[in-house]
Amino acid sequence: MSSSSVLYDHPGPRARLRSHVLGVVFAVGLVALLWWIYSKFDAAGQWEARLWTPFTEAKTWTQFILPGLRATLEAAAVGMVLSLAFGLIFAVGRLSEHWWISVPAGAIVEFFRAVPLLLMIFFIFYGVPFLIQGPVPAFWAVVVGLTLYNGSVLAEAFRAGIRSLPGGQSEAAYAIGMRKSQVMRLILMPQAARAMLPIIVSQLVVLLKDTALGYIVAYPELLQRGVNDLAANYGNILAAAMVVAVIYIVINSLLTALAGWLDRRTSTRGTRPAKRPRLFATVDSAPEGGTTATNPQG
Amino acid sequence: MHVFTDPKNFDAYLSGFLWILKLTGASAGLALLLGVLLAAMRVSPVPVLRGVGAAWVNIFRNTPLTLIVLFCYFGLYSTLGLNLADSLDLNNYWLGVVGLSAYTAAFVCEAVRSGVNTVPAGQAEAARAIGLTFTQTLRIVILPQATRSVVAPFGSILIALCKNATIVGTIGVIEASSVMKDLLNENGDAVIPIFLVFAGTFAALLIPTGYLFGWLANRLAVKR
Amino acid sequence: MRTKRAVTVAAVAALSFAMAACGGDDDSADGIVGKAESQEKLVIGVKADQPGLGLQTGTEYEGFDIEIGKIIAKGLGVDESNIEWKTTVSSNREPFIQQGTVDLVVATYTINDERKEKVNFAGPYFVAGQDLLVQADSEITGPNQLDGKKVCSVTGSTPAKRIQTDYPNAELQQFDSYSKCLPELEKGQVDAVTTDDIILAGYAAQDQWAGKFKLVGSTFSDEPYGIGLKKDDTTGCEKVNEILTEAASDGSYQAAWDKTLGKSGTAAPELDTTKLTHCGSV
Numbered sequence: 162m163s164s165s166s167v168l169y170d171h172p173g174p175r176a177r178l179r180s181h182v183l184g185v186v187f188a189v190g191l192v193a194l195l196w197w198i199y200s201k202f203d204a205a206g207q208w209e210a211r212l213w214t215p216f217t218e219a220k221t222w223t224q225f226i227l228p229g230l231r232a233t234l235e236a237a238a239v240g241m242v243l244s245l246a247f248g249l250i251f252a253v254g255r256l257s258e259h260w261w262i263s264v265p266a267g268a269i270v271e272f273f274r275a276v277p278l279l280l281m282i283f284f285i286f287y288g289v290p291f292l293i294q295g296p297v298p299a300f301w302a303v304v305v306g307l308t309l310y311n312g313s314v315l316a317e318a319f320r321a322g323i324r325s326l327p328g329g330q331s332e333a334a335y336a337i338g339m340r341k342s343q344v345m346r347l348i349l350m351p352q353a354a355r356a357m358l359p360i361i362v363s364q365l366v367v368l369l370k371d372t373a374l375g376y377i378v379a380y381p382e383l384l385q386r387g388v389n390d391l392a393a394n395y396g397n398i399l400a401a402a403m404v405v406a407v408i409y410i411v412i413n414s415l416l417t418a419l420a421g422w423l424d425r426r427t428s429t430r431g432t433r434p435a436k437r438p439r440l441f442a443t444v445d446s447a448p449e450g451g452t453t454a455t456n457p458q459g
Numbered sequence: 460m461h462v463f464t465d466p467k468n469f470d471a472y473l474s475g476f477l478w479i480l481k482l483t484g485a486s487a488g489l490a491l492l493l494g495v496l497l498a499a500m501r502v503s504p505v506p507v508l509r510g511v512g513a514a515w516v517n518i519f520r521n522t523p524l525t526l527i528v529l530f531c532y533f534g535l536y537s538t539l540g541l542n543l544a545d546s547l548d549l550n551n552y553w554l555g556v557v558g559l560s561a562y563t564a565a566f567v568c569e570a571v572r573s574g575v576n577t578v579p580a581g582q583a584e585a586a587r588a589i590g591l592t593f594t595q596t597l598r599i600v601i602l603p604q605a606t607r608s609v610v611a612p613f614g615s616i617l618i619a620l621c622k623n624a625t626i627v628g629t630i631g632v633i634e635a636s637s638v639m640k641d642l643l644n645e646n647g648d649a650v651i652p653i654f655l656v657f658a659g660t661f662a663a664l665l666i667p668t669g670y671l672f673g674w675l676a677n678r679l680a681v682k683r
Numbered sequence: 684m685r686t687k688r689a690v691t692v693a694a695v696a697a698l699s700f701a702m703a704a705c706g707g708d709d710d711s712a713d714g715i716v717g718k719a720e721s722q723e724k725l726v727i728g729v730k731a732d733q734p735g736l737g738l739q740t741g742t743e744y745e746g747f748d749i750e751i752g753k754i755i756a757k758g759l760g761v762d763e764s765n766i767e768w769k770t771t772v773s774s775n776r777e778p779f780i781q782q783g784t785v786d787l788v789v790a791t792y793t794i795n796d797e798r799k800e801k802v803n804f805a806g807p808y809f810v811a812g813q814d815l816l817v818q819a820d821s822e823i824t825g826p827n828q829l830d831g832k833k834v835c836s837v838t839g840s841t842p843a844k845r846i847q848t849d850y851p852n853a854e855l856q857q858f859d860s861y862s863k864c865l866p867e868l869e870k871g872q873v874d875a876v877t878t879d880d881i882i883l884a885g886y887a888a889q890d891q892w893a894g895k896f897k898l899v900g901s902t903f904s905d906e907p908y909g910i911g912l913k914k915d916d917t918t919g920c921e922k923v924n925e926i927l928t929e930a931a932s933d934g935s936y937q938a939a940w941d942k943t944l945g946k947s948g949t950a951a952p953e954l955d956t957t958k959l960t961h962c963g964s965v
Contacts, residue, residue, distance in 0.1 A: 168583050168601070169504050169593040176504070184507040191511065198539065205538045205870065211891060224741025275665035276658040277622035279636045284658070287643050287778060288650040296782035366521065373523035374626075377640075377859070379731070379770050384525060390739055393732040393862035396869075396891040399533045406522050406530075413521035533863075537872045547833055547854040631838065631857035641839040644774045 212397035216404060221391065229386030230408065236300060236382060237369040240307035244368060245361075247312025252319035253345060266316075273313040279374055282306035286378040299380035303372060311368045318360045322353030362420035366413045373409075383408065462649045463656065468642060475638035476660060482555055482624035482634065487617055489560035494567025499597060501572060512568065519565040524558070524626050531558040532630040548632065555627030563620050570616060574609035575601055607679040614672025618665050635660070714916035715786045715923075719759035727752045728771035728785035728911075732860050735885025735944045736791055744768045746885070748789045750939030751808055755787065755910065758926030773840060777801045780911050787923075788911035791882060793841065794960065803916055804909035804960050805923035808936075809952060812902025813842050814880035816887060818868065819894065823875055825901045829853035832874040835864035842878045845904065861886065869895055879906050884944060909960065920962035928956045 172180060202208060215221045254266030273281075286302035326349060334344040354361070376385040387405040392398035463469050500512035519527065531554040535541040543553035578601050586600040625636035639657045643650055719725060729748050730737035737748040749768070756766050771779055771790050779785045780802045791811070794804045815834075817823045823832070830852040836843035838857040846855055856873055858864055864876040865886055876883065880902055887896045912919050930936040931954035940951035 168502055168596055169587070172504060180505045184505045187505070187507045187511070191507075201539050207538055220741055228742075271666050271669070272658075272662055275618070275622075275662040275669070277625045277636060277661060279625045279628075280639060280654070280658055280661070283636065283640060283643070284650075284654040287775065288654050290778055290782045291650050296779070296784040370521070370523040373525050376525070379772050379775070381770070384523060388526070388529070389860055389862065390732060392866075393734065393738060393860065394740060396862070396865055396889065398529075398863060398866055399538065402526055402529055402533065406526050409523060409526070410518060410521040414517065417521075533866070537867055537870055547856055551856075628838070629859060631855075633838070633857070637838055640774065644839065 207399055212395070212400040215391070215395045215397060216400070225391045225394075226383070226387045226404070226408070229381060229383040232300075232375075232380065232386070233369070233372045233382040233384075236303050236307070236372045236375060236380070240304045240311065240368050240372070241365050243304065243308040244312035244315055244364075247308050248315025248319050249350070251312065251316035252323065255316065255320055256323060270313045270316050273309045274317070276310075278306055278310050278371055279377065281309060282374055282378060299375065299378045302378050303375040303380050303382075306374075307368050307371055311364055311371070314364055314367075315361060318357045318364065319350075319353055322357035323349050325356060326352055358420065358424050362417065366416055369413060369416065370409065462642060462646050462653055471633075471638045471641070472635075472656070475633065475635035478552070478627075478632055478634040479621065479624045482552065482559060482627055482632070483617075483621040485553075485556045486559035486563060486620055486624070489556065490563035490567050490616075490620065493560060493564035495571055495602075497564055497568035498571035498575065501568065502575065502597075504593060516565045516568055519562050520569075522562075524562050524623055525629055527562050528555060528558040528626055528629050531555070551627075551630050551632050554630060555624070555632055559620060559623060559627065562623070563616060566616050566619075567613070570609050570612035571602075571605060574605035574612070577608045578604045607676075610672060610679055611676035614669060614676070617672070618668055621665060621668075622661065715759065715912060715919040718786060719756075719761050723761055724765040724767065725756050725759065725761050725787065726767045726769055726785045727756070728769050728776060728779050728788040728790055730772075730790045731770040732862055733791060733882055733885055734889050736882060737789075738885075739770065745943070747809075747881075747939060747943040748791065750943055751910070752787065752789045754930050754935055754939060755789070755923055755926055758929065759922065773837070776911060780913060783913075786912070790911075791879065792909055792911050793879075793906040794909035798911075799963070801914060803912045803914050803920045803963050805912065805920045805962065806909035806927060806960065807907035807958065808910065808927055808954060809881065809908045810955075811879035811881040811906040811908060813845060813877060813904040813906065814883055814902045815875040815877050815899040816868065816883040816896050817875045817899060818871065819897050821874070821897070824899060826850050826853075826877075826903050829875065833872070835861075835867055835873040835876045836878060837861060840878065842904075846877060849903075865892060865896075875899075881908075881944065884949065888944075888946065907958075914963070917962045920960070924959045924962065927954065927959065930954070931956055 169176075206212075251266050251270050254262050255270060257263045257266070282302050285305050286297055286299065289297050289302075330348055330352065331344050334348040339347065372380075372382050373384040375382045376389060379385065381390075383405055387408070388398065388401045391401045395401075463472065497512045497515055500508040501516070503509060503512075532551070535557065536543075536550065536554055541554075542550060543557075544550040582600055582604065583596055586596040591599065625634055628634050628637040635657060639653060642653050646653060715725065729744055729746075729752060731739035731744070733746065733748075736746040737744060738746050752766065752768075753763055756763065769779070769785050771785065771788060773790075776788050776790060776792060777798060780788055788802075792798075792804075793811075794807060798804070815823060815826065815829075823829070826846075826849070829846070829850050831854070833854045833856055834846055834850075835856045835858065836846065838859055843855060843857055846853055856864070856867070861876065861878060861882065864873065867873045868876050869892070876886075880898060880900075883898055886892060887898065910923055912923070927936070930939075936954050937951045945951055
């Protein structure tokens with residue numbers, strides 16, 4: 162966080178003073194706001210011990226929160242693997258030269274990007290059983306829903322990544338006698354995946370958050386067990402929601418940090434699009450400094 | 460299609476999507492304002508502002524929207540006493556708008572920030588050289604150029620926002636997904652057509668929106 | 684292009700496999716009596732978020748519905764430890780029965796004609812009625828006083844719809860579970876919570892709400908709770924009714940009540956065995 166941004170001069174004494182004053186005023190305002198929230202919560206009895214003691218009991222963790230977290234991570238892990246596969250396949254499919262591959266692939270991707278996940282999970286759980294004449298476990302309803310939606314977004318990310326590569330890459334590969342599939346697999350995909358890493362990771366964060374929608378089909382994930390079921394037992398919905406929110410934030414931040422580390426590790430090798438001088442040096446690394454949209458579903 | 464020929468169901472369908480559109484419209488405006496403000500905070504010279512901006516983005520982007528919307532109801536409304544409208548439905552609607560905007564603003568902020576980053580550093584240097592201040596540099600030179608590269612991300616954010624509006628059903632706004640649930644429960648024999656109509660409506664609204672933004676982004680792109 | 688085609692085919696195959704993997708393989712066609720005999724186990728669908736009736740406390744379930752489930756399992760010769768409890772929500776009870784995800788549903792399941800078209804009902808083992816839960820010092824005495832009041836219920840549920848059609852001047856707050864309504868009632872953000880009296884009593888008896896709420900006590904509907912089974916399982920249905928009749932006379936019905944909802948001091952209701960269903964045969 163140095164002052165090397167090119168958006169403003171290196172602050173002189175007056176600018177420093179002004180920024181300090183502004184900072185202090187803002188900080189005081191912020192503290193006042195937080196204090197007001199705290200006291201309002203206090204007045205409403207939200208800090209009462211009975212709402213919070215459940216979280217000091219082992220049972221709350223071993224029987225509600227941790228199993229919920231496990232179910233969330235399970236659905237997220239399977240969903241991540243399947244969406245990456247779905248994304249790769251449909252990105253390649255959409256880039257195909259045969260219209261009978263590229264058109265259906267494009268239509269599928271566009272459709273699943275446009276339908277809310279909530280609708281999709283609901284349909285898979287309640288509608289698909291009529292089609293396949295058998296029950297769909299809540300787990301698969303969540304995972305398949307996550308895969309179709311996030312996979313479609315990833316397909317678009319991969320496709321954009323492949324198209325952003327310099328044409329010389331594939332030309333050179335063809336010149337040394339590679340087949341189409343080899344060019345895609347050995348030359349284009351690895352580079353596209355690296356270039357698109359920030360988007361891929363933020364999409365995986367989205368996927369992890371979206372597992373929370375599993376509660377509508379009673380999939381026992383973190384939100385269902387940690388907030389809904391826990392509150393049914395102890396009547397402490399706001400307290401439970403705060404604890405669970407912190408867990409989500411920690412996990413997603415870890416995932417983001419992991420991606421940043423991966424990005425730094427991989428970006429030292431190989432080609433990346435040349436970096437233009439950046440406007441402000443305070444930008445963190447991936448995925449926040451990503452070059453394209455992140456997708457805020459769910 | 461007998462389900463939708465019943466005027467009661469058809470009205471429910473219409474009002475469900477009307478809620479979605481209203482939620483999307485109001486939240487898009489608010490999120491845009493808040494997001495740009497947050498982005499400005501995140502690149503500002505004042506460390507406290509930068510910290511708050513970063514905290515906002517990290518908190519809201521990493522929490523499931525369902526939880527945020529629950530907080531809006533149980534925290535903002537029922538504990539902090541934030542009453543936004545007299546009627547229950549309208550109040551829930553506005554609480555939903557607050558939740559959606561706070562969440563979406565985090566994504567808008569990041570899109571604007573990376574948009575700002577696509578503007579060559581020379582632009583800012585030149586602006587400063589002719590004596591523009593930080594706010595002037597942002598307002599007159601950087602943001603207008605960043606806007607162009609931000610069009611495409613904004614498109615996907617808007618699309619996601621529209622879909623996310625279904626989550627406000629959690630606090631009792633009977634939007635499209637709640638209507639669909641209801642219809643599915645009552646018409647077990649027409650599950651597929653009901654889903655196709657609801658999903659199809661979303662697709663009909665959002666796929667063209669996606670292409671519109673793609674086209675705009677191409678038209679406005681700065682060729683460098 | 685052969686590879687790309689292969690990849691696409693693989694994708695489709697992978698997807699359909701994923702879907703097929705979801706499909707159940709359990710095809711016990713001869714109903715619950717047959718399944719209980721041959722496999723000596725049962726899957727029972729229950730509620731997970733209704734204190735006093737069906738509440739998941741960690742890994743266990745407890746409540747009146749759970750006890751009824753145990754009585755039925757015992758009557759069918761299935762050991763308590765061989766019962767698999769499965770969480771159901773109101774909207775997935777019929778699909779669960781039809782698809783064979785569960786063998787029985789004991790989940791505050793009101794018998795009505797619409798549902799009878801899809802599933803078979805044994806019972807009723809209890810007759811509930813829609814009622815209002817209000818703050819202990821509230822002056823509301825019945826649904827007619829709800830004009831301009833805020834009433835909380837579950838989205839799209841029968842009680843919620845009854846309020847909308849019969850008492851349109853009440854403002855309806857809908858959530859996805861009743862447990863979200865209760866804190867709102869405590870704070871006075873809503874004036875009443877409405878659903879079946881027995882469900883409300885279960886919530887009101889929870890430690891954290893003890894003494895804060897009261898049931899208005901003027902029910903405005905009849906909700907006979909039945910036990911849901913596959914539509915064609917007439918034998919199973921008749922057997923369950925037999926078991927219920929026996930439970931009423933040998934005191935196990937009474938014991939189930941005393942162990943759960945009876946804790947609040949309410950005496951066990953009479954199980955009227957003359958009102959049991961005819962299991963689809965008229």
